[in-house]
């Protein structure tokens with residue numbers, strides 16, 4: 237894989253360099269609630285701009301349905317990138333249309349532009365190779381060189397991640413190099429006990445990693461939306477909680493295999509429940525109840541781990557040698573459901589273990605809840621990406637950067 241330093245040594249002055257970043261940041265309306273993923277790509281963008289490249293930054297944001305949707309505009313991220321760079325950043329209001337073409341053509345050497353959300357175009361995420369390829373062709377027309385630095389998206393076989401680098405000379409940016417360097421440590425010899433904490437809401441994306449972790453980890457703690465498929469698999473009522481019904485047999489097999497292999501599988505003892513999802517706009521008090529995890533009422537949904545579980549999980553993390561944590565323990569964006577995530581973050585801070593936190597929302601949670609990033613071994617920008625890396629899967633966005 238060519239490094240960005242090798243690319244810079246070859247000279248990029250006057251060249252249009254397409255940087256595929258992951259600017260998929262959490263937003264409250266148009267306010268960025270955590271800019272970690274934007275800060276993470278600054279070293280690459282700055283190095284290229286300082287070397288006189290005309291930098292075209294591209295990313296997805298959220299999951300729009302292949303057409304423009306103002307709620308998912310990258311405009312706030314472009315503005316924030318400009319602030320962080322201390323330089324003007326041009327913004328194209330489309331991805332491969334007239335605005336993008338004119339914006340890129342208008343870049344001076346050392347200039348930076350952000351083009352609009354890649355996923356406003358159906359070709360970006362299409363499963364059809366030809367449709368993705370056609371979109372990649374249009375992206376390729378905007379640049380001379382490609383730099384992959386969107387680590388959080390390297391597990392996606394998308395046009396800008398997978399097909400575009402095949403069409404342009406390419407290199408890996410600084411963020412990808414750092415992420416791969418740290419995560420490699422977790423696939424080699426890990427200090428034991430190796431404890432993995434899994435949560436969040438992308439349940440179907442993330443259940444698969446357990447298959448692999450059963451061969452690697454000593455202890456797996458489950459929180460967030462993932463809990464309820466496990467509780468249901470054990471025959472418990474989960475009310476209206478997030479549930480991946482079709483995965484119940486898979487989860488049952490995981491639980492059986494964990495027992496066989498001596499992997500300690502820890503599920504919540506209690507959960508915070510409510511009759512409805514909290515109002516994320518007003519953040520009005522939600523007044524949740526605490527119930528035992530095996531008796532969630534039929535009309536309630538679980539939205540955070542409970543106080544007993546916080547203590548239990550802290551104790552299960554105290555003696556760890558290595559911890560990998562992906563996915564918040566609850567709907568931490570609402571203050572009434574933030575304590576589970578806070579307790580796990582605090583347990584990681586208190587632990588002498590090598591700790592890695594992965595995932596857009598997990599990393600954001602740690603910062604939003606006021607923890608010092610330096611108290612963790614590594615905060616990864618990749619959620620699904622870091623999990624799939626640990627699974628040993630071939631990641632399309634890394635494979636495409638190989639020579």
Ligand SMILES: Nc1ncnc2c1ncn2[C@@H]1O[C@H](COP(=O)(O)OP(=O)(O)OP(=O)(O)O)[C@@H](O)[C@H]1O
Pocket residue numbers: 388435436437438439459460461462478538539540562563564565566567568569594595596597598599617618619620621
């Ligand atoms: N019990 C729950 N029910 C519903 N949503 C939940 C629950 N627990 C946590 N969440 C939500 O999960 C979301 C984060 O999940 P997600 O799987 O996206 O994690 P992540 O760290 O961002 O990883 P990635 O980077 O792969 O997206 C948060 O927005 C949080 O509110």
Ligand SMILES: O=C(O)[C@H](O)COP(=O)(O)O
Pocket residue numbers: 258260298299388389392595596618619620621
């Ligand atoms: O948040 C993430 O994990 C990345 O930005 C990828 O987003 P996606 O899961 O919508 O592809």
